[in-house]
Amino acid sequence: MKNVQDSQGYQIIADWMHEKGQKPFDFQLQTWNQYHNGYSGMVVAPTGFGKTFSVFLAVVIDYLNQPEAYKKGMKLLWVSPLRSLAKDLAKAMIIAVEEIGLDWEVEVRNGDTPQKDRRRQERLMPDVLLTTPETLHILFSQKNNSRFFKTLNCIAIDEWHELLGSKRGVLTELAVSRLLSLSPKMLIYGITATIGNLDEAQRVLIPYEHIKTKRIVAKEKKKIEIVSVLPDEIEVLPWAGHMGVKMAAKIIPIIYENNTTLIFTNTRNQSEIWYQQILKIEPDLAGQIAIHHGSIDAELRNWIEDAISDGLLRAVVCTSSLDLGVDFKPVDCVIQIGSPKGIARFMQRAGRSGHSPYETSKIYFVPTHSLELIEAAALKQAVKDKRIEAREPMVLTFDVLIQYMVSLAVGEGFNEKELFAAVQKVHAFHYMTEEDWHWALHFITEGGNTLKSYEEYHKVIIDDDGLYKVKSRRIAMLHRMNIGAIVSDAMLKVKFFSGGYIGMVEEYFISKLKPNDHFILAGRVLEIVTIKDMTVLVKRSKRKSAVTPSWLGGRLPLSSYLSQYLREKLSESLHPKTTEKELKFLHPLISQQEKHSHIPEKDEFLIELIETKDGHHVFMYPFEGRLVHEVMAALIAYRLSLIKPLTFTIAMNDYGFELLSDQSIPIDEHTIKTILSKENLMEHVIGSINASEMASRKFRDIAVISGLVVQSQPGNRKNNKSLQSSSGLIFRVLEDYEPQNLLLRQAYTEVFNQQLEEVRLKEAFERISKSKLILKFAKSFSPLSFPIKVDSLRQSLTSEDLDARIRRIRDEVMKQTQI
Amino acid sequence: MTIITKDISVHLTTLTLTNQRALYWKAEATLVVSDLHIGKTAHFRKAGIAIPSAVLDTDLKRLQALIDRFNVRTVLVVGDLFHAENNTDIDQFQTFIQKNASITFELIKGNHDRLKDSFYEALGISVFKTHKDVNGIRFVHDEQHCEPTVFCVSGHTHPGVTIKGRGKVFIKLPCFEVSEQRLILPAFSEFTGLNTKRTVDASVCYGFTEKSLFEL
Helix, strand or coil: CCCHHHCHHHHHHHHHHHHCCCCCCHHHHHHHHHHHCCCEEEEECCCCCCHHHHHHHHHHHHHHHCHHHCCCCCCEEEECCCHHHHHHHHHHHHHHHHHHCCCCCEEECCCCCCHHHHHHHHHCCCCEEEECHHHHHHHHCCCCCHHHHCCCCEEEECCHHHHCCCHHHHHHHHHHHHHHHHCCCCEEEEEECCCCCHHHHHHHHCCCCCCCEEEEECCCCCEEEEEECCCCCCCCCCCCCCCHHHHHHHHHHHHHHCCEEEEECCCHHHHHHHHHHHHHHCHHHCCCEEEECCCECHHHHHHHHHHHHCCCCCEEEECHHHCCCCCCCCEEEEEEECCCCCHHHHHHHHCCCCCCCCCEEEEEEECCCCCHHHHHHHHHHHHHHCCCCCCCCCCCCHHHHHHHHHHHHHCCCECHHHHHHHHHHCHHHCCCCHHHHHHHHHHHHHCCCCCCCCCCCCCCEECCCCCEECCCHHHHHHHHHCCCCCCCCCEEEEEECCCCEEEEEEHHHHCCCCCCCEEEECCEEEEEEEEECCEEEEEECCCCCCECCCCCCCCCCCCHHHHHHHHHHHHHCCCCCCCCHHHHHCHHHHHHHHHHCCCCCCCEEEEEEEEECCEEEEEECCCCCHHHHHHHHHHHHHHHHHHCCCCCEEEECCCCEEEEECCCCCCCCCHHHHHCCCCCHHHHHHHHCCHHHHHHHHHHHHHHHCCCCCCCCCCCCCCCHHHCCCHHHHHHHHHHHCCCCHHHHHHHHHHHHHHCCHHHHHHHHHHHHHCEEEEEEECCCCCCCHHHHHHHHHHHCCHHHHHHHHHHHHHHHHHHHCC | CCCCEEEEEECCEEEEEECCCCEEEHHHCEEEECCCCECHHHHHHHCCCCCCCHHHHHHHHHHHHHHHHHCCCEEEECCCCECCCCCHHHHHHHHHHHHCCCCEEEEECCCCCCCCHHHHHHHCEEEECCEEEECCEEEECCHHHCCCCCEEEECCCCEEEEEECCCCCEEEEEEEEECCCEEECCCCCCCCCCECCCCCCCCEEEEECCCCEEEC
């Protein structure tokens, strides 16, 4: 093995760093060495330690050592999941290139790149191009695009853990495959944060056996300090959301103690509410606090991001919109409101503060109801144990494959045999059969495997040279507009009547409002003036309060790792260690639960049967997250109805679920085993749910990605009006007339993998079948059951009634238990 | 295919609603349908979106069954007969017209019917620009051509109703929307969306499925 440190290129970089008073980290040196020796690989390092410079400088060193091996044009292609990230990285690279004295051009290309810059890039690509997976695929759909990539020496995939596990990851895998066919010698580097399945992550990105790979793992570790914000007094009967107001007052001093605080909430709706709440308690913060989420206009978001960088803001209430991206130097404190639902997400958010190496990241955990304090204890343990979730790569996503095939056909055309051989090597399509491939070919050329071929369907044709091509300009144009794997919900732009965009709301939300109604967006109370052309025109309102939009799909599932820790901590909660102040604080609640019901041990599964005026309740606590509980509840209801015909109302949260019936529920020591049996699991699940309805919802993304639905852009006049149709409609038509369609099958597979979480569900029943079943009868709600009950009330009542009703129930319980 | 009917009395006459997306007016031996959107599937295919053409086969089979069942003399289409340009789907419809030579086909032009009048006439379809009045009932495509005091039959909105089930389950069904002065027809084609917002105040909806027709 050659040592990079003996090389001239290394010397130049080392001198340059030395001048700046810096020294390379071990993992950077390792990366340079691997690259020097012709290895591809993956760099695993926490944020803030110069991940970027590990791979970037590796290429620079190699160039300095052997400039003759580099051709004019693009040398390094840098793919990152976020536009804003690319912008910031480019800045850092340009400075480095200038200081080192290289004559390299470093440029960004994405949807925002001006037309004239694009044309210039197309004449001669910059030496380093930073882009997103989507923009890369758009480049593939251009005429004569292979010349852009033939000079490539290296492709780097930044934040690979963010792409892996989504269809954007599959887009990336396909892009690597294509680039490798154009530049067979290029090196491939993934850059990732720590995740649970690093081996797999590397194999997915570089599945090619002939490429030598190594993994570089930084020894540097980010220190995280987790502080739970405890309420003044404990609610023995907790309920979600209730503590919000009181807890908002608790975070004001934290905001003042630090320079800049990021306040993470789980949903856009929650962020709007907390923003209002904080301002209500502390009006002095006006002008120093901002709100940032995915539905706020991009320009406004950019402005907020700049303001954070410049240290102009004391606090920003945000959602996962700020999980990733630019390092904000002034941020020295992070607050997490409510459960982060996963260990990786929590650590990532914590890492947003104290960005420089060796600085400690500080994160405050603010529970929204007291039970969530168990989660704080669980998170602390998980972070200590370094147990981080895996990101499961997606496979056999035919929608993405079809989009890729058409992109290539729009671009230079493809040879069917060569492409099949290449695509089969891509991780996502390892198990694609030749039959599947032919279906896809049929689909893009004839519209499907129907007996009748459609004369008017000429999406992709086989040209005289045997290549598959798109000849119609209109189809090419429609396709280019649709490239990508991020499907947004039907959104409307919100704009001031006097001009100026504010953000987006879902069509579903606005359809319930009329002109002169009020709602809150981006922290402002707005009044609707009129709605036209997918745009909501509003004016400022003097009102203090209004409805907050709910954005669908806001609820994140609880990760299985975190739920395991939760069960563990709950079982320990009766006898907490002295260091676990959350569990000690919770003691009154825990002992109430133990006194009137039971605290399940690790190997126990608790079932509570409660009878109230409302009827007969069953509560079960698998701690598997809302999504899995939804399926489990439907399944248990189905199994119960096999014993006795009953009607149930179902409710759930991340910890457990409730079945409510007006008649007695046939659960006792004898039936419970059958009801919770792992036998015939999936058959019963299918019997209990409406799989077709769920698949139809999943089909939405698939239809857009595969080009079956033409998306209209919010704010634009609805162009292509005659091509508008809903994915639900197409789903129905295909189910009736073309049930063998692979895209339909994919929708069902996605339902089983993602919605029903088949694997996790099976594991849960496996675990339950080995557990000791504890059946408890009670006359009133227990601390564990109460939050679930409240959640179900919330769905059926308006907020005013809700408070009154919850208070009433709680008082009744208190009277009965006399605490 | 089962044809379920329900008679309603309006303006001193009886109209028959069916669960097959059509209205039959016995006194005039007229079958009234709306929003056939013929050519939509072919139009989509031309743009590279593969929609099976069997959708049109089913629509036309249904229209034939209705014609046969009711002893129809006139088929009145209240707009959006053709979705877009002249394409292969329209050839198929032409064959359908020829097969039903004894029947008069009439069209009140809808917003989608942008082909020249002469094109429709060549197919044997009589064209009305905005409306047609028959025995005190006005037929239009879009409500804007209704008169406040005249009973008016229209299409255009593709009315549908949402029926909520237990839990979060709900289904959407096409429907007839009927009020004192108005009747809005469901879209005839299966390849059309549903609009569950009510356009007429104080209206009653008649939703239907393959096997039933009911008031909501």
